[in-house]
Amino acid sequence: MPEGHTLYRLARDLAEAFGGRVVRASSPQGRFAADAALIDGTVLVGAESGGKHLFVEFADDRFVHVHLGLIGKWDVRRGPAPEPVGAVRLRLDNGTAYADLRGAILCDLVGRERRDEVMGRLGPDPLRPDADPERAWRRIQRSDRAIGDLIMDQEVLAGVGNVYRAEVLFRHRIDPLRAGRTLRRSQWQAIWDDLVALLAEGVRTGRIDTVRPEHTPEAMGRAARKDDHGGEVYVYRRTGQPCHVCGTTIRTKELKGRNLFWCPRCQPRFRSRARVGAA
Known part of the structure; x- marks a missing residue:
């Protein structure tokens, strides 16, 4: 879509x-x-x-x-x-x-x-100058839903689809199944700022490129991605392939009818400090 x-x-x-x-x-x-x-x-x-x-x-x-x-x-x-x-x-x-x-x-x-x-x-749209990310944060910070679900909900955050969801969560090392309420305010702000930049770049080029300069095909000496969606990505539709950053096999799982893509090492399962302390 x-x-x-x-x-x-x-x-x-x-x-x-x-x-x-x-x-x-x-x-x-x-x-x-x-x-x-x-x-x-x-x-x-x-x-x-x-x-x-x-x-x-x-x-x-x-x-x-x-x-x-x-x-x-x-x-x-x-x-x-x-x-x-x-x-x-x-x-x-x-x-x-x-x-x-x-x-x-x-x-x-x-x-x-x-x-x-x-x-x-609609939730705030990272491409609109009148967007208020606090509107999204107020819903995220009190929700038990997975952050991977929340940022695809157009009433929470408008304009983000499956590609940008997978990629922005990877870029910030966030487990897509992590509950929204466990995110820190600084983490949400970093995700928002990144989406503003990534979508603006998508407007400029007409494609979705999310890899940093050190992970491009030229920098890594690897073949360019071949996919109908175009663009260089970290995890989206790369199930079973090695992570560009750590080499771990990219995984996938269905969430609310859409496929999640993530690296289990770069995006480790979230464990709250309180729970770790109790253990």
Whole structure:
């Protein structure tokens, strides 16, 4: 599933291609035809992302609300629009650029109230300048849920998916099954600051790279990663392979329907000091 940096880039690309201009809107597939007709020939005001949600604003407080889900894609292209190919749910076109939406699990035309309701439910997004990490910390510090579960909960922290979850917890040597309430405030702040930097880099490059300079293929003399997701990572989808840092075999385990990936040596099982003292 696309993570927050992908939606942020998409919002930026849509705003650059269509912002402040009249656009033609159509639904070649037909499933969005009635709503497309309501925004056809109106001004596209702008676009923004909140976590994995995208809102494209049109005149008169109308918003196209999109969630790409697992297979959704919105291609923004420059030049005259060709004949649509495949099941295009929504096409935007202004003569000099076009954008085709396919496969999204959600594509609705909503008003400002609904937009504000959805955005208000989301946790802080590391890519947004108005994000308040304290909102996430207040929920994490009192929760018995695993930190690996909490930071994937979009109402706790918006925009983080399975790749960034696995990688940021590895980078900070945190066991993904550790209860949120056992984290120290300084550990949460370090995780947040790292996510801000990692997602910003993802926006810049369009891919997820999380390894530090000393662990790149060039620095280690190893082969580059070959994976559909691209990017150099420490643990994500590396089950059974040696850790780049310590050589221990990377492990995986399902948590709430999604696979966790971690290094059992670099991310040791958490034991509270109180429990160790009692033992």
